[in-house]
Amino acid sequence: MDVFSHLATGFSVAFLPLNLLLVLLGCFIGTLIGSLPGIGPINGVAILLPLAYALGLPPESALILLAGVYYGAEYGGRISSILLNVPGDAGAIMTTLDGYPLSRKGEGGRALALSAISSFAGSMGALLMMVICAPILSQFAVQFGPSEYVWLMIFAFTCLATMVGSRPAKTIVGVLIGLVLATVGIDSGSGVLRFTMGIPNFFDGVDFLVVVIGMFAISEIFVLLESWARNDLGVRPLGKSFVTVADLLAVKWVVFRSTVMGFLIGVLPGTGASIASAVAYGTEKRFAEGKNEHFGEGDIRGLAAPEASNNASAVGAMVPMLTLGIPGSGTTAILLGALMMFNITPGPLLFEQRPDIAWGLIASMFVGNIALLVMNLPMIGLFVRLLSIRQAYLVPVIAMLTFVGIYSIHGDSFDLFFMVLLGVVGFLLRKLHFSLAPVILGLVLGEVLEVNLRRALSISGGDWSVLLDGPITYVMAIATVVAVVAPSLMRSIKMRKLLAKANEVED
Template sequence: MDFFANLALGFSVALSPYTLMLAVMGCFIGTIVGALPGLGPSNGVAILIPITFTMGLDATAALVLLTSVYYGAMYGGRISSILLNIPGDEPAMMTTLDGYPMAKAGRAGDALVISGVASFVGALLATLGLALVAPYLAKIAYRFGPAEYFALYALAFATLGGMASNNQAKAAIASFIGLAIALVGIDNNAGFERFTGGNMHLSDGIDFLVAIVGLFAVSEVFFFIESHGKGTAVGIKLGKVIVPWKEIWSTRWTMLRSSLVGFIAGVLPGAGASLGSFLTYMMEKAIAGPKGGFGTGVAKGVAAPEAGNNAAAGGALVPMLTLGVPGSGTTAVLLAVLMTLNITPGPTLFRDNPDVVWGLVASLLIANFVLLAMNVPMVKIFVKVLSVPPAVLMPGVTMVSFVGIYSLSGSYFDLLLMIIFGMVGYIFRKMDIPTVPVILGILLGYQMENNLRHAMTLSGGEWTYLFSSSIAIVLWLFAVAGFVAPLFLRKFIRRPPAVTD
């Protein structure tokens, strides 16, 4: 009964005209962002953060808008994967294996419709899973003390950092850089300045929103200008779009299986949509066998990764809301938004701010139907986005970033910091150093330090206290496994080679 009462509360929030407008707007913008190669949900959400604060949105409205962008971008990533053989983001790379061959065979419309329906099934089931699983996980989190939370943060760094890079050492370096940035400012315990260099602008620390917009949006501008030249063009023209009902029905079990596996992959901190799409594609390929035709342009090869990566996107919201630990790079950005709005994700969120949680769940349920309606009959409109030249797109991204950050603080120093972070992000990408662990370090560094100090105070400085409970030991074991596992998984996860004519 609590489940239905909570959903009723959520729909009372989500069905307000203003919230509905934000959800529809977020879905539309997110699909466009996802369709553009290279941007992806993390960059799309980061770019829009300043706008949400400029609009004066409260926590529920801001979260609805940005998570709708998140879901929309996961839907939109399939468009460039199918038509250009260029994944809109990393989770969509498995879609190229069968989506592009279908498009080359003159079935681009079928591939886009099947992928849209699979995205809907995966995201819808994941949202229902979020509503069912999150409250129970939040109750378990009440048993966490400082030692358990410190181990949980270590797990987040180990798994999210490990999956974000091809090199564990680089992921560790990025994490330490983020933690070091989190130390800048005034020490709350001792009351003295740390690592400010005497600069008064740094006494309050470095705003993680400035770092996020710089590392994601501004660095993307530099990288996009360098790598994409003056224009883009749609590789395969889209003809008449007809719903292939028979093929959609034939993939129903594929969608359901892939949604379940993708959701589980998303709930695991650090696994995320990339692993979800890979696992589901390989699972369905194994079930179909050699006669399944995977890799030649089959409907199940499109449905499996799309259902998997969209289900994983919904699953990644579970640890963020219940434990305050992001399950993916995009949820790390959403975590920053909540913290800026003085909303503390974790077990108390469900007790203190039920309208935020359940309003979000109800809005996502509605957003999924909006996205299905947009991504089937309106797919030709989103395809047109692929023809937008970077010379038009990138100045707009730059303007939004600068105006948004300046409107938040009114400080030129924050603009300089944003540019510096943009340059650092660009250099990191050239060196294949992941930026997500940096953001994670800035976000969680303060809480990690406080929990470590609290644990040492309770134990009288005895470091073994960090391993004193069964929960903490399990978390440490998962952290080690999460850091080591990618070394083996990367032997199987590879970006698919480009398909040539």
């Protein structure tokens, strides 16, 4: 079997001492960041990205570290959901619904253990699906020409617009802001300077890292400033309870269904963990109707479903990123940008040309998830104690890390001022219910979209009908139309309320 030789390649990369160390470090930091209320995976990855870059890590090692933070945070997010009733990240909002009631009943230990195992099962299941799907998808995607890529991106933005954020128009505006930012700098096709306003720092484009850190980490500091008083909540004691075999058997099919759903939603471009967990929770709630259900009052099914699903979606979101170069979520958009900074273009050829990166990452995720299970079962007490870190100590450290990280890229204070400015813009956008993930997606995909559009029209000599030429483009055009129509159908099956709740805190 081909898959096994690929996996062997991957594990030979993942088991290098440096990479082993980085995956453990990434998972630890990820769990920590995920568990601290307010600082989600996006911020964690954003803060660490310039550090990983400045350290001169090889690309596969940097990706292993950052991905570890990403899926580690999906584990960590549940800790504060269950114990504080404050979701640690967007994907963990649904976990509060049944997790917090359990801990109020003094069954915090049971809830944490059960959710850790559900998370682990979700991740592992999704990883297995990824091992099977990713090579097939990348072989299929090799046939994609420029027109297909243009459609793929339009499809991604449409999915984003109709499923993420409070309003489609706002999401599209976010995407457009990102796309416009991506056009700044020297145009690679003609050498013309675009929108640089005569500032030399913009000649080779707006720095991706500065935008990401400014929009997410700096705006997060403002959000924390605004809301720090809310965080003086007491941590509920864990209790002596632990998960039982009967619990696990009771939720096995719930976990299985949620994993499959989470993975598929994760693969869809633009839709991330928050939507996956909301859909899984909603589906299981309807499945359980009339069957002794206590959803919302501490039902273990309502705890297992979103946790399995959000971890599965974090893995699923990696699939389009690695195989198509289209990120499946806000955080994977940052991972994609990270790869581009190392001059590696993710896409169908990645699996053939750089198997060490693609399969090394996949193998490291198997290792990382086992490590996370260990960290989250016996070592859970440590993270619970870290929950009570005061923001008075946390925020100065975040500010310091962002400034050091950005300064170390070019050694230029201009970047620092620009970062703070973007932080203000990001904060205002968030306050007006624009989600920021679309901006980053637009920024990352802007150049690819423009290059492919121009290439397609070069091939056709300026004839726009080249965009609807061939079966794959037809299918994608139809898929785009479905993505526009589907959410209004979802509305009719009562999923609307849950989705709206999931969107309150964006990815």
